[in-house]
Amino acid sequence: MHFDYSPKVQDLQARLQAFMDAHIYPNEARFMDEVAANRARGNPWRPTELVERLKPLARAAGLWNLFLPNSPRAPEGLSNLEYAPLCEIMGRVSFAPEVFNCSAPDTGNMETLERYASEALKDRWLAPLLRGEIRSAFLMTEPEVASSDATNIQCRIEREGDELRINGRKWWSSGAGDPRCAVFILMGKTDPQAPRHAQQSMVVVPADAPGVHIERALTVFGYDDAPHGHMELRLENVRVPASHILLGAGRGFEIAQGRLGPGRIHHCMRSIGAAERALELMCQRLTRRVAFGKPLAAQSVWHERIAESRCLIEQARLLTLKAAYMMDTVGNKVAKAEIAMIKVVAPNVACQVLDWAIQAHGGAGVSQDFVLAQSYANQRTLRLADGPDEVHRMAIAKLELARHQVQATTELEPPVTRGC
Incomplete structure (x- = not known):
């Protein structure tokens, strides 16, 4: 590579x-x-x-x-x-x-x-x-169920002739309150009797369709994230043409895997940028402030944190580049372990570096005078968005166990005996 x-x-x-x-x-x-x-x-x-x-x-x-x-x-x-x-x-x-x-x-x-x-x-x-003339939102997560397991999604998509009728609630629909938001991609249940991962479908929904109601804006650690924001929506007998279903009924999970791979790696790339800027601001602050008779940058505790930050960022960047390389060369499905790993690693690295940067700034670090507090809120949210850390760790562990199980089975096979 x-x-x-x-x-x-x-x-x-x-x-x-x-x-x-x-x-x-x-x-x-x-x-x-x-x-x-x-x-x-x-x-x-x-x-x-x-x-x-x-x-x-x-x-x-x-x-x-x-x-x-x-x-x-x-x-x-x-x-x-x-x-x-x-x-x-x-x-x-x-x-x-x-x-x-x-x-x-x-x-x-x-x-x-x-x-x-x-x-x-x-x-x-x-x-x-x-x-860049319009914007969009992705409607997947729901308030009534644990959406980390997407098979729990309850929003119903029912076919009626040449139309689809949609009923349900969604939240954390980022950007849905933007007046330029013209279209949603929604994941909902089309066939509750189908096999577990064939019950869901994805549908294109015009944002101005009758029956779409924005209930409220959600805050993140008190930030409204305006002008982007995160909305809770209610969809009540929303009707769209049946041709708005993507790829076909029951293929929502297939689309989700195709969509979320690039989305996750983009988040991780941006997380590394946020971590780099936090380290930059930390070093600048430490060289300008004096405590106990010498610059903060001369205190050994900050040497440890600066060095550890650099190590963490470089590791996260290399893992992200590896995942990107594999997505380009062997595809998202083969790269699923690497995608899961960076989705865990990058936001956690950013949160840790941001935490140290906030500490270096003292009270100013949690104020509106610096970008650190809001950046931390954003990065902490990414440990939940596009699948929480626990789900990705579970996927990584299952892949690792399966790999070692295959190796163990191979090692336990009896030797081939040959006749004399």
């Missing part, structure tokens, strides 16, 4: 970093001020003028739709391995991915539509998503 960045990727890295230096980092405070002003006016979900102004600049710079590989509709798309270092840079600032049309859940939804939707659905929904 060779993880050297190609000249093409190195050029994109330099251009992306220059864009971040010129347009993203200097505008972090302005972004937060604009969100606060919208919140004060009673509409925190209103898109910021700042991000909308930066999008055409990003597109003109050739930094647009970099996440989507092998799509004729997005020729600028990169492989997972090529995209990894770029996604990491975007992950350093919370609103940056949207500027480049590379933010969740749109990226996962666009990949799902590209892989599994009809051409008619692609024309209707994928094309404007790729142009």
Whole structure:
């Protein structure tokens, strides 16, 4: 495995970093001020003028739709391995991915539509998503059941002639409150009598369909995550054409595995960026502050934490690059162990480094004056999003046990005897 960045990727890295230096980092405070002003006016979900102004600049710079590989509709798309270092840079600032049309859940939804939707659905929904004209949400998790086991999902999708009727509740539907959110991809139950993993299907639902009700916005450690946000929705006799079902009835789990693999690795790439920035801020703070007669950076306890942070980040990055390489070369199914491992490792690494960075900043670390507190809230949430740590660890353990069981069986086979 060779993880050297190609000249093409190195050029994109330099251009992306220059864009971040010129347009993203200097505008972090302005972004937060604009969100606060919208919140004060009673509409925190209103898109910021700042991000909308930066999008055409990003597109003109050739930094647009970099996440989507092998799509004729997005020729600028990169492989997972090529995209990894770029996604990491975007992950350093919370609103940056949207500027480049590379933010969740749109990226996962666009990949799902590209892989599994009809051409008619692609024309209707994928094309404007790729142009950045609309946004989307993914409706999977439900409040009444343990959604870490997706077979528990109760939202019903019932066929009635040429239509599908949908009833149920969903929550943690990120971005569903955005006025630009025009389409949902929803997972629900089409056949309760089918085998366990053939009961669910995925359906494309227009966000303005009659019967779609946004019940409330959910906070994360008190943050409303505006203007993106996370919504709880009620779907009451929502009707869509039967042609809006993706791939076919009962194939929801198959689609979920195809969708969540890239989505998970993108989250992990951004987590590494968040961890890198936290380490950078930690070192800056420690060199500028004095306690007990010498700079904090001279205290040995911080030497340990800085060194450990660097070790953790490098390990997480290498594991992420390995997973990306395998996804590109042997496919998501073969790379499932690596995807599960990075989904556990990367957010935990980011949380640990952020925790130390917060400690280095003292009271300022948990205030709104630095990005650390909100970044920690985001990274802690990722230990639940797209499957909690426990589910991924269970999957890793099962794969490991199966591998050793095969080895043990082979070792116990009796020797072949041959006649004299």
